[in-house]
Amino acid sequence: MLEKFIKDEKAELILEGKKYELPIIEGVEGEKAIDIRSLRKDSGYITLDSGYMNTGSCASEITFLDGEEGILNYRGYSIEDLAEKCSFVEVAYLLVHGSLPTEDQRQEFSRMLSDNALIHEDMIHFFDSFPVNSPPMAILSSMVSSLCSFYPEMTENPFENIDKMAARLLSKVRTIAAFSYKKSKGQPLVYPRHDLSYCANFLNMMFDSPVKPYEIQPEVVAALNKLLILHGDHEQNCSTSTVRLVGSARVNLYASISAGISALWGPLHGGANQAVMDMLENIYHYDNGDFMKYVDRAKDPNDSFRLAGFGHRVYKTFDPRMRIIKKACNEVLEALNVQDPLLDIAKSLEEVALNDEYFLKRNLYPNVDFYSGIIYRAIGIPNNMFTVMFALGRLPGWIAHWKEMWDDPNWRIGRPRQIYIGPPCRPFVEIEDRVAE
Secondary structure, three states: OHHHHEEEEEEEEEEOOEEEEEEEEEOOOOOEEEOOOOHHHHHOOOOOOHHHOOOOOOOOOOEEEEOOOOEEEEOOEEHHHHHHHOOHHHHHHHHHHOOOOOHHHHHHHHHHHHHOOOOOHHHHHHHHHOOOOOOHHHHHHHHHHHHHHHOOHHHHOOOOOHHHHHHHHHHHHHHHHHHHHHHHHOOOOOOOOOOOOHHHHHHHHHHOOOOOOOOOOHHHHHHHHHHHHHOOOOOOOHHHHHHHHHHOOOOOHHHHHHHHHHHHOOOOOOOHHHHHHHHHHHHHHHOOOOHHHHHHHHHOOOOOOOOOOEOOOOOOOOOHHHHHHHHHHHHHHHHOOOOOHHHHHHHHHHHHHOOOHHHHHOOOOEOOHHHHHHHHHHHOOOHHHHHHHHHHHHHHHHHHHHHHHHOOOOOOOOOOOOOOOOOOOOOOOOHHHOOOO
């Protein structure tokens, strides 16, 4: 697959007076890479790239991201079109299967999701073993890893069962997430219903109660669909790279996804939207809405504080998802007739940042996390569930990357190199002769 993208021209590298020619690869959107796969074998040298900022770990057909132009496409479709015109189920199908579903394919996929919505009843007892205040992400990661014990047939021939395994994960993770919330509230579990859509089912499992039936509002369902779509995939981010790295050892999909959930848990990754809400709440409750105090702190070179929800590792202009999510935020708050002072603070911070040379010069634009937490808050989802929601949206992307990695003819087990900077080889000292260092 990769060979057809190799260009005729070569890059030249001179090391110790010897010239090496390295192939150049150009992707379909014009991004270029120097192929160094044979560099160590030919020259004895490796490359050093902390954080893999300039290293491509794979060739992928799933997502195209242009940070300079603010472009995000899934399988060739713009995120704007998908968020506006598709349901999350359609986008999940697209990511996993490579094409948007026909109506018959969508119905069959939805049927598979419905058929796999329940979790094994024995798994429900697992919730009782977690302490009351257990982090929802810890519960989610553990429960997903345990799925391979309950469905071992899915690990014997993964590609033969990939459609069913994908549907099983997409459906059961939603149920696990809702059940973990109910357990944390001490409320009875609400089982999935076959007559509700994917997002409506999740909301009903989260908020329905024997004493207060949940009213499903189409505006809320639409907003949740958009949120999950916007988080569906994002190229080789930390959690997706983790899924690929773990899966490269030929680990089953459940364990690989569990590892991805743990990676997403980090406050610099999936936990960022929770950090935004914590910051906005601190501004409102403890500083009487004085957002400029936080702007000044962010600009102070002697203060390590950073504005949560601003800037992105890849985007050097607007995060395209942010525009969509801001519009959805306004729509859902209007539909629910919610007046949220945190939204006013968020808009004020955004306005300052977009007109302040300090932020503009450093490309510190609002990102997707900046408004997503306000939507979740309006819906009724608590802060500690925000990253779980991120995982629910990112799940089809993880599955797609695991599937692509597993079927890649250029597959290799992930094994980065390093430059050793410790002590040189030294003689062994018997314990009675050792001196404390």
